[in-house]
Amino acid sequence: MRRLAEIQRLINFCRTAMKYYYILKTVKMKLVKNIFLHQPTIQYKCTRTVYMIAMIILYCSTMPSAFANSFGNLPAQNNAGVFRAAVVKIDITPDQPKMLLGYNARQSTGVHDRIYHRIVILNDGTTEFCLVSSDICVISPSEYDHLASLLYQQLGIAPENFWWTLTHTHSAPEVGVPGLPEVFMGERYKHPVDTAYTNFVEQKIIEGIQQARKQLVKAKLGVGWGHSNANINRRAIDINGKAGLGMNPDGAVDRRIGLIRIDREDGTPIALISNYAIHGTALGAPNLKISGDVPGIVAEYVEEKLGAPMLFINGAAGNIAPIYSTYPNPGAAHLSQFRVLLGDKILEANKSITASIDQVQLFASKLIIETPRKENLDWPSDMGNYTRSMGNGKNLVRLPAGFLKINHDIAIWSLPVELFCEISNEIRDRSPYAYTFYYGYTNGWLGYLPTAAEFKHGGYEVETVSPYTTEAEADVVEGVMNYMQGDLRSKISADQVSVNRPSLIVPDETGVLELAAEKGKGIGPDIKYMPEWKAFGWFRNKDKIEWEITPREEKEYAVILEWSVSDEEAGKAFVLESGKDKIIGEVGKSGSWETFASEKIGTIKLKAGKQKIIFKPYKDFDAKQALLDLRRIILVPVGQK
Numbered sequence: 001m002r003r004l005a006e007i008q009r010l011i012n013f014c015r016t017a018m019k020y021y022y023i024l025k026t027v028k029m030k031l032v033k034n035i036f037l038h039q040p041t042i043q044y045k046c047t048r049t050v051y052m053i054a055m056i057i058l059y060c061s062t063m064p065s066a067f068a069n070s071f072g073n074l075p076a077q078n079n080a081g082v083f084r085a086a087v088v089k090i091d092i093t094p095d096q097p098k099m100l101l102g103y104n105a106r107q108s109t110g111v112h113d114r115i116y117h118r119i120v121i122l123n124d125g126t127t128e129f130c131l132v133s134s135d136i137c138v139i140s141p142s143e144y145d146h147l148a149s150l151l152y153q154q155l156g157i158a159p160e161n162f163w164w165t166l167t168h169t170h171s172a173p174e175v176g177v178p179g180l181p182e183v184f185m186g187e188r189y190k191h192p193v194d195t196a197y198t199n200f201v202e203q204k205i206i207e208g209i210q211q212a213r214k215q216l217v218k219a220k221l222g223v224g225w226g227h228s229n230a231n232i233n234r235r236a237i238d239i240n241g242k243a244g245l246g247m248n249p250d251g252a253v254d255r256r257i258g259l260i261r262i263d264r265e266d267g268t269p270i271a272l273i274s275n276y277a278i279h280g281t282a283l284g285a286p287n288l289k290i291s292g293d294v295p296g297i298v299a300e301y302v303e304e305k306l307g308a309p310m311l312f313i314n315g316a317a318g319n320i321a322p323i324y325s326t327y328p329n330p331g332a333a334h335l336s337q338f339r340v341l342l343g344d345k346i347l348e349a350n351k352s353i354t355a356s357i358d359q360v361q362l363f364a365s366k367l368i369i370e371t372p373r374k375e376n377l378d379w380p381s382d383m384g385n386y387t388r389s390m391g392n393g394k395n396l397v398r399l400p401a402g403f404l405k406i407n408h409d410i411a412i413w414s415l416p417v418e419l420f421c422e423i424s425n426e427i428r429d430r431s432p433y434a435y436t437f438y439y440g441y442t443n444g445w446l447g448y449l450p451t452a453a454e455f456k457h458g459g460y461e462v463e464t465v466s467p468y469t470t471e472a473e474a475d476v477v478e479g480v481m482n483y484m485q486g487d488l489r490s491k492i493s494a495d496q497v498s499v500n501r502p503s504l505i506v507p508d509e510t511g512v513l514e515l516a517a518e519k520g521k522g523i524g525p526d527i528k529y530m531p532e533w534k535a536f537g538w539f540r541n542k543d544k545i546e547w548e549i550t551p552r553e554e555k556e557y558a559v560i561l562e563w564s565v566s567d568e569e570a571g572k573a574f575v576l577e578s579g580k581d582k583i584i585g586e587v588g589k590s591g592s593w594e595t596f597a598s599e600k601i602g603t604i605k606l607k608a609g610k611q612k613i614i615f616k617p618y619k620d621f622d623a624k625q626a627l628l629d630l631r632r633i634i635l636v637p638v639g640q641k
Contacts, residue, residue: 081124081125081126082124082125082218082358083122083123083124083125083218083219083220083221083358083359083360084122084123084125084216084217084218084219085120085121085122085123085216085217085219085221085262085270085271086120086121086212086213086214086215086216086217086270087118087119087120087121087212087215087262087270087271087308087309087311088117088118088119088208088209088211088212088215088309089116089117089118089119089309090116090117090118090119090204090205090207090208091114091115091116092115092116092117092134092135092200092201092204093111093114093115093116093290094108094173094197094200094290097109098173098174098194098197098290099173099174099191099194100170100171100172100173100174100288100290101136101137101138101170101172101173101174101175102137102169102170102171102172102280102281102285103170103284103285104188104285105188105189105190105191106285106288107288108173108288108289108290109288109289110288110289110290111289111290111291112171112283112287112289112290112291113290113291113292113296113297113300114290114292115134115135115136115169115172115290115291115292115296116134116135116292116296116299117132117133117134117135117201117204117205117208118132118133118134118271118299118309118310118311118312119131119132119133119205119208119209119212120132120212120262120271120273120311121209121212121213121216122221122262122360122362123216124360124361124362126361126362127161127361127362127363127364128157128161129161129163129362129364129404130151130157130161130162130163130209130212131163131165131273131311131313132162132163132164132165132205132208133165133166133167133311133312133313134164134165134166134167134201134205135167135169135172135292135295135296136166136167136169136172136173136175136201137166137168137169137170137172137174137280138166138168138181138441138444138445139164139166139175139176139179139444139445140176140177140178140179140180140380140382140383140444140445141179141383141385141386141400141416141443141444141445141446142176142177142179142380142382142383142444143175143176143177143179143198143444144164144416144443144444145159145385145444146176146202147164147202147205148162148164148443150202150206151205151206151209154206155206155209155210157209158364159366160364160365160366160402161364163402163404163414163439163442163443164205164442164443165311165313165314165414165439165440165441165442165443166314166441166442166445167280167292167293167295167296167312167314167441168279168280168295168314168317168418168440168441169280169291169292169293169294169295169296170279170280170281170283170285170293171280171283171287171289171290171291171292171293172290172291172292173194173197173290174193174194174197175194175197175198175201176193176198177193177380177382178193178380179380179382179383179444179445180379180380180383180445180446180447180467181445181465182380183377183378183379183380184447184464184465185464185465217264217265217270218264218265218358219262219263219264219265219270219358220262220263220264220265220267220356220357220358220360221260221261221262221263221356221357221358221360221406222260222261222263222353222354222355222356222357222501222503223259223260223261223353223406223409223410223435223501224259224261224349224350224352224353224503225256225257225258225259225349225352225435225506226256226257226258226259226345226346226348226349226350226352227255227256227257227345227349227508227509228255228257228276228341228342228345228346229255229323229341229509230255230276230278230294230322230323230338230341230342230345231253231254231255231276231277231278231317231320231321231322231323232247232248232249232251232253232320232321232322232323233247233248233249233250233251233252233253233319233320233321233421234246234247234248234251234279234319234320234321234325235248235251235319235454235457235459235461236248237457241456241457242457242458242459243454243457243458243459243460243461243462244459244460245321245459245460247321247325251319252319252420252421252422252425253320253421254277254315254316254320254421254424254425255509256276256428257274257275257276257342257345257346257349258274258275258276258315258435258437259272259273259274259275259346259349259350259353260272260273260406260410260437261273261350261353261356263356265358267356268307268308269306269307269308270308271308271309271310271311272302272306272308272309272310272311272346272350273310273311273313274299274302274310274311274312274313274346275313275314275315275437275438275439276312276313276314276315276342276346277314277315277316277317277320277421277424277440278294278295278314278315278317278320278321278322278342279317279320279321279322279325280292280293280294280295280296280314281293281321281322281325282294282322282324282325282334282335282338283335284325291335293335294322294335294338294342295312295314296312297335297336297338297339297343298312298338298339298342298343298346299311299312301339301343302343302346302347305343305347306347306350310346313437313439314439314440314441315421315424315437315438315439315440316419316420316421316423316424316425316438316440317418317419317421317440317441318417318418318419318420318421318440318448318449318450318461319420319421319450319454319461320421322338323341324337324338349506352503352504352506353503354502354503354504354548355501355502355503357501359407360406360407361406361407362404362405362406363403363404363405363488364402364403364404364405365402365403365405365487365488366400366401366402366403367400367401367403367479367480367483368398368399368400368401369398369399369401369475369476369479369480370388370396370397370398370399370475371396371397371399371468371469371471371472371475371476372394372395372396372397372468372469372471372472373387373395373396373397373467373468373469374466374467374468374469377395377467379395385398386398386399386400386444386446397446397467397468397472399415399416399417399446399476400415400416400443401413401414401415401476401479401480401483402414402415402439402442402443403483403484403488405433405488408433408531409433409434409435409501409518409531409534410433410434410435410436410437411431411433411435411436411437411484411488412436412437412438412439413427413436413437413438413439413480413484414438414439414440414442414443415438415440415442415446415449415476416441416442416443416444416445416446417440417441417445417446417447417448417449418440418441418445418447418448418449418461418465419438419440419449419476420448420449420450420451420454420461420473422451423449423451423473423476423477424438424440426477427477427480427481427484430481431481431484432484432485432489432534433484434516434518434534436484446467447465447466447467447468448461448462448465448466448468449466449468449472449473449476450462450466450468450472450473451473452470452471452472452473452474455470501518501519502519502520502521502547502548503519503548504548504549504550504610505519505547505548505549505550506549506550507550507551507552510637510640511551511552511637511640512634512635512636512637512640513549513551513557513634513635514632514634514635515547515549515613515632515633515634515635516534516631516632517529517534517535517536517545517630517631517632518531518534519547520536520545520546520547521545521546521547522536522543522544522545523543523544523545523546524540524542524543524544525540525542525543526538526539526540526542526543527539527540527543527544527545530629533564533596533629533631534631535563535564535596535629535630535631535632536629536630537593537626537629538626539626539627539628539629539630540617540623540625540626540627541617541620541621541622541623541625541627542623543616543617543627544614544615544616544617545614545615545616545630546612546613546614547612547613547614548610548611548612549578549606549610549611549612549613549635550609550610550611551606551607551608551609551611551635552608553608554605554606554607554608555605555606555637555638556603556604556605556606556637556638557603557604557605557606557635557636557637557638558600558602558603558635558636558637558638559576559583559600559601559602559603559604559633559634559635560598560599560600560601560633560634560635560636561598561599561600561601561630561633562596562597562598562630562631562632562633562634563587563590563596563597563598563628563629563630563631564590564591564592564593564594564595564596564597564628564629564631565587565588565589565590565593565626565627565628565629566592566593567589567591567592569587569625569626569627569628570586570587570588570589570590571586571587572586572587572617572619572621572625572627572628573585573586573587573617573618573619574586574587574615574616574617574618574627574628575615575616575617575618576601576604576613576614576615576633577613577614578604578606578611578612578613578614579606579607579611581604581605581606582604583601583602583603583604584618585601585602587627587628593629596629596631598634603638604635606635615630615633
């Protein structure tokens with residue numbers, strides 16, 4: 001496959017060279033003839049190929065910028081198959097008062113903290129992917145389309161390889177035309193569009209990408225999970241079943257932190273990408289000073305401790321607020337406390353990423369998901385690409401879902417909406433990938449997308465700022481899952497990395513430890529990690545699996561085994577051990593090698609702190625036989641459901 005990729009790149013190069021041949025033929029021909037054709041030994045040997053090569057050389061020497069723009073999206077030949085990365089942080093804080101987006105129309109009176117673009121470029125030698133995180137509330141999809149077109153024209157970046165995510169701070173300037181918000185809240189947008197600041201924001205992204213390209217270095221990538229209680233469901237339900245903006249401790253929430261860390265070859269960090277769902281509303285409407293709010297404050301704090309930029313990527317925050325939301329006095333919004341509530345949790349989770357790899361493959365794509373649009377809802381003229389009228393008069397919203405697959409085990413999907421967290425949670429739980437992240441507020445804003453169940457409660461998110469019907473949840477879940485399990489999953493080349501990533505296992509918020517196969521270390525002559533099953537197989541009598549775990553406290557754990565085995569191979573003895581404690585059992589029948597079952601196999605006592613836990617055969621058996629295929633072991637504190 002690598003050879004095929006190299007051939008394809010050569011073909012692309014030659015095609016472009018031929019284009020330049022015809023363009024430059026009349027301009028450079030005389031000089032070429034003077035150089036080549038006046039030499040009698042080669043006068044009659046100069047072919048079209050020689051002309052072409054000579055003119056490319058001359059063109060490169062006289063017009064380097066044009067050449068760079070044309071080939072800027074192609075890696076150098078000697079970097080084929082080499083993973084490289086770079087990060088750039090650019091200040092976009094205005095030096096004049098600006099209209100702030102979020103809450104009612106209001107103009108800034110100063111700066112609380114500065115706001116930035118943070119730009120990461122990932123390049124696997126074949127594909128270049130650009131991720132931008134900006135301290136901005138929302139933008140119209142037409143604004144994204146405009147910038148994506150500029151990037152394609154100037155830098156050769158395909159739109160599906162450029163994601164512009166917004167942190168959703170409510171204390172940053174407006175950028176571009178209002179788009180859909182003007183339909184919902186027209187009275188708020190009586191002032192003119194700030195084209196000067198919009199152009200400034202766009203230009204800084206273009207400059208940042210150009211700068212990052214110059215800074216690409218060989219890199220490694222690691223991935224992991226964290227947890228923070230910094231957010232809460234904000235849809236408070238009254239006695240009449242009506243939802244209002246407030247705090248709902250019993251409501252759905254997503255408190256996972258999804259992390260991707262990019263390291264240099266020596267292990268020092270280039271950048272951290274942190275994915276967490278939270279509204280940028282800690283400062284509240286009375287605040288008139290420009291701020292990155294929670295995402296900005298947390299990013300700056302982590303950067304100071306880590307020594308590298310952090311991209312804050314918001315998640316499914318449609319129904320999720322900061323745990324400290326709004327207070328009458330913006331100075332009492334407890335903004336600084338999020339450095340501990342969320343920042344320290346990100347830093348803690350980052351430490352659990354103990355393994356990173358330099359064998360990285362990227363695949364970016366886009367899927368249009370159509371879902372019915374609310375009746376009698378106007379639509380902005382600049383967003384015609386995001387709606388469609390059917391023959392029966394029914395109107396649809398066209399949702400562009402972005403996908404980035406990294407190797408075989410990481411899937412990132414995005415939507416330009418404020419998604420309710422239940423939808424993202426379901427897709428993550430059902431995903432065939434070990435790590436599934438949702439990037440919200442990406443490439444525009446097409447309103448709030450609630451669950452079907454929440455329509456009965458109404459409220460701001462459902463009634464005021466949503467263009468969707470009760471069908472939207474099912475359309476998104478079905479569309480994303482079908483694509484992940486089908487077309488996206490099939491995009492795995494023959495030379496794709498197919499090994500697991502041993503890494504430290506940390507307990508979740510309930511104390512549960514999930515010993516997934518992809519995080520374990522397979523030891524032995526025959527054991528293999530099978531990414532298509534997310535399990536260890538070929539597990540024979542000399543093989544074992546070893547995990548590193550960090551229980552928070554010493555206690556007894558119920559042990560649940562998830563495995564598959566044919567009925568003929570079932571019944572062999574195994575042992576699970578950590579320190580002096582162990583469980584000995586027999587592998588039960590699951591029905592077939594393709595059918596996975598789960599069952600409690602006993603309890604084990606673990607001490608607190610870092611330690612190893614090992615699963616292996618208890619007795620020898622025929623060397624040609626296998627023990628089982630093992631997908632995961634779950635350790636649940638005794639007494640907990």
